[in-house]
Amino acid sequence: xxxxQFGLSLQDTKQKTGRVIPLPVExxxxxxxANGGDExxxxxxRCARVSTMKExxxxxxxxxxxxxxxxxxPHLAAAVLKNFLREIQEPLMTYDLFDSIAQLNFLxxxxxxxxxxxxxxxKLPEDNYTILxxxxxxxxxxxxx
Numbered sequence: 796x797x798x799x800q801f802g803l804s805l806q807d808t809k810q811k812t813g814r815v816i817p818l819p820v821e822x823x824x825x826x827x828x829a830n831g832g833d834e835x836x837x838x839x840x841r842c843a844r845v846s847t848m849k850e851x852x853x854x855x856x857x858x859x860x861x862x863x864x865x866x867x868x869p870h871l872a873a874a875v876l877k878n879f880l881r882e883i884q885e886p887l888m889t890y891d892l893f894d895s896i897a898q899l900n901f902l903x904x905x906x907x908x909x910x911x912x913x914x915x916x917x918k919l920p921e922d923n924y925t926i927l928x929x930x931x932x933x934x935x936x937x938x939x940x
Contacts, residue, residue, distance in 0.1 A: 798858030804884040805922055815922050816929055819855050823876040824933045832869035833937045843874035851875055887927045
């Protein structure tokens, strides 16, 4: 499908849409920021109704507009974000980084931050970094409220 959003690689998504930050990621975060979703208790812990999740998933994959206002459920939006990130063909922190990430536990605390910075800068694809930064900036807002 030309408009498919879920279950693709980030490269395929960018190639199809011309967007570095995938539409579902951007729309969910914008909705949550604009509607106080970043202040909702347990935002990423509660599940959304499976039928509603499938409906939203279907809309995105068929190029239809998703209006999170109409659902008025911040937990649905958060679940869509989690689902999107879960279904990417390769995780944001790529498979190539798995061993390096696993080895962080064996480093002194003082060296972990430096090693993570080096990993993100040297080994993570630029688009992955851009998306990761966008999501983490939002998550920082959530934990700071």
